Amino acid sequence: MQGVMGVTGVMGVMGTAAMVGSGLTAGVLFCVALSVVPALFALPPDRYVQTHKLVGRNYDPTMPLIVLTTAVVDVVLALVTPGTAPRSLFAVAAVLMLGVSVVSHLCNVPINRRVKALDPAAIPRDWMDPRPLWRRWHLLRTVLAVLALTVNAVAVVLT
Template sequence: MVTELLSVAALVGSGVVAGVLFAVALSVLPALIAMPADRYVYTHQLVGRRWDPTMPIIVLTSTVIDIVLALLTSAATALLFATAAVLLLGVSVVSHFCNVPINRVVKSLDPAEVPPDWRDPRPLWRRWHLLRTTLALLGVTANALAVVLA
């Protein structure tokens, strides 16, 4: 019974992570890229207000649940849950060390006074975001396979 409840929690958590990151990649990111620098900075500051600490908590909680499931389940599903944990940990690492530092720089800017020599972080931010989105989609897929096979 415990493993079934944890399996649902892992699937829901990793699904939320993958869904949010996919939605940002599909809709929010193209809109941000299309904006002039001042509007981008302003919008990025508004959009980013609620992500922390919600998304890190969901990602890391789902990772821990996957680790617990890898220890509690049979070999075939344990490997899938362990794979999902590694993939979600990758989401966290990319977010923390790649996207968050860029976010901090953008948050520190005054939208009305974007410097003329400003280096637009959007292409780099997009690359890191697409990497973590791919990791999240693979993670939810590994969790789904584990739940189906369990």
């Protein structure tokens, strides 16, 4: 690939991939925080469970792939990019993207599974509404994603 595109071309493609991946992640999570979460909070429990099952269907297989691929691209860029500052920034972006993944998989996904296991027509009387906790974890991963995008942007500019 290096012979066809040259080192600069490969670095440009990888930098673009890091920007697209972190931008998609930050954009999706920001959109969910800004619009979807308030809408879910406005619903009664049965409608919330029903809607939650519908909303997450296409995010679940797609977002982990985007987040983890972006983290890998950032790791590669941290290893091969010339210059200490851009390399360090790509490493930081990789850690931030991995943070998004960790928060998602260890915090939000278990809550999602519990909600999806509920029958909307038979919400238990002692049901603990997971929305406040889910929102806190979601806001954390949104902040991590926006930081990753920002760090990737600075790193790309410096390369």
